[in-house]
Amino acid sequence: MKTTPVQITADHLTRVYEQRTVLNSVSFTIQPGEVFVIMGPSGTGKSVLLKLLAGLDAPTSGTIAINNIPLNKAKKQKGYVLGLVFQSGALFNSLSVFDNLALYLREHRICSEEEVKKRIKRVLELVNLNGVEELMPFSLSGGMKKRVALARGLLMEPDVLLFDEPTSELDPISAASIIELIGYINRTLKITTVISTHDILLAKTIGTHIVVLEHGGFDTLYTPETLLKTNNSFIDRFLNPIINIEQPQFKDFLA
Amino acid sequence: MKVIQDWRYAFILLGQTLNELCYLSTQWQRYIRHCCNMGYQTLPIVAILSLSMGGILALQTGFSLSSFPGAQSYLGGIVGLAMCRELGPLMTAFLLTGRVGSAITAELGSMSVYQVIDALHTMNLSPVRLLVMPRVMAGLTMMPLLTMFSNALGWIGGWYVVHVTPFIALSDEIYWRNLKMFVKWDSVSNGLFKAEVFALIITLMSCSIGLRTHGGPREIGSSVTSTLVQTMVAILVSDYVITQWLM
Numbered sequence: 001m002k003t004t005p006v007q008i009t010a011d012h013l014t015r016v017y018e019q020r021t022v023l024n025s026v027s028f029t030i031q032p033g034e035v036f037v038i039m040g041p042s043g044t045g046k047s048v049l050l051k052l053l054a055g056l057d058a059p060t061s062g063t064i065a066i067n068n069i070p071l072n073k074a075k076k077q078k079g080y081v082l083g084l085v086f087q088s089g090a091l092f093n094s095l096s097v098f099d100n101l102a103l104y105l106r107e108h109r110i111c112s113e114e115e116v117k118k119r120i121k122r123v124l125e126l127v128n129l130n131g132v133e134e135l136m137p138f139s140l141s142g143g144m145k146k147r148v149a150l151a152r153g154l155l156m157e158p159d160v161l162l163f164d165e166p167t168s169e170l171d172p173i174s175a176a177s178i179i180e181l182i183g184y185i186n187r188t189l190k191i192t193t194v195i196s197t198h199d200i201l202l203a204k205t206i207g208t209h210i211v212v213l214e215h216g217g218f219d220t221l222y223t224p225e226t227l228l229k230t231n232n233s234f235i236d237r238f239l240n241p242i243i244n245i246e247q248p249q250f251k252d253f254l255a
Numbered sequence: 256m257k258v259i260q261d262w263r264y265a266f267i268l269l270g271q272t273l274n275e276l277c278y279l280s281t282q283w284q285r286y287i288r289h290c291c292n293m294g295y296q297t298l299p300i301v302a303i304l305s306l307s308m309g310g311i312l313a314l315q316t317g318f319s320l321s322s323f324p325g326a327q328s329y330l331g332g333i334v335g336l337a338m339c340r341e342l343g344p345l346m347t348a349f350l351l352t353g354r355v356g357s358a359i360t361a362e363l364g365s366m367s368v369y370q371v372i373d374a375l376h377t378m379n380l381s382p383v384r385l386l387v388m389p390r391v392m393a394g395l396t397m398m399p400l401l402t403m404f405s406n407a408l409g410w411i412g413g414w415y416v417v418h419v420t421p422f423i424a425l426s427d428e429i430y431w432r433n434l435k436m437f438v439k440w441d442s443v444s445n446g447l448f449k450a451e452v453f454a455l456i457i458t459l460m461s462c463s464i465g466l467r468t469h470g471g472p473r474e475i476g477s478s479v480t481s482t483l484v485q486t487m488v489a490i491l492v493s494d495y496v497i498t499q500w501l502m
Contacts, residue, residue: 103378103380
């Protein structure tokens, strides 16, 4: 598999939806081949940031650059290949697993039909999904869908892989195997990887750098070690939530 | 306001579809599949409706004309012209809107809501090339064929009612001779031109509204309703304009 890890630079990214600021002047640099993890409570802009990095949405202000080339220009020059693994898998329900995987290769006429079959067989072995080629997406479990989506991303031979909540809605064992898989792929192929997640296990296991979004921004770039030792009260509450049934935080509507 | 946006986007989509036409040869499998779905699978319902409509038209008109001796001999021409100039294309368009337009909006709407369209963008694949252009071309191919089928069955429905209804008192031969005398190629081609315009409206509106659906299952339902209402109104308005123009 031919990939060229790329550097991603975000400079003062702001995204406003109908007068609501979802991202507020976010800046960071992702080094080639690293695993950059975006964490934070629901609604803090993780998925929006991922969409901006994927070029699916445009920032209200600020810029994104791939290897120091502005995103739009880099896309036009086809200077890099980006794979995005969606939370739901985003597979075509009317196509079999094989046809879903073959779509990119066939439409771009990248290789012969024989080669398409070989590549799909190889990538399905990698994600541990042998023998599902003829199944339809609706007959797959959530974990299997995510693996197929990851396989589809890998078939593109991406230079950047983005993951939106890769372990959500999965049981702990399936989640662990997805984390293993992402970590293995990153170490083997050195693909620049960006993950949006709530999962601290994922972040501390495979993350190179971690940011925790709060109100559409963040102050510090953490490593897994520094994140776990931080004395930031917001991050501490996020990573170690307190559950107190005797004195719940919400209003007691039974009273 | 939303209606204006829907129409604006439909026109943009028309331009993008024309731009992608050169890729039709690479999308022929999808094109054939949509042709089968729009044409072959719509045939039974078009047949039932056209036979009924031709029969009802002959019955109603035959009953009214029975008060005027000799006027019934024009029944073939009346049924023939009404079917090929107006009822054939219009009924087929309404059926296609209900059966195919709503399905297109629901399918593209759910793809949009569940991020499949976004996935296509990240794969650098054009949703217009893969999802819109084959559907528009299939609509433009199948709609005139369905309309001709509808015309023929409407005429047969009219003949059958004439044949089995004693008070109409018209021979089969006079019915068909009169129909041939009045129905000329320009009447049929007028209807077929309308059919092409209706096909364009149905496929573009349903794709346009489907691709711009955001939210969840409820929004998909709203989009389908919006497609049905806007398309049917647009068909009626364009029908009037074209009829006026072709007179």
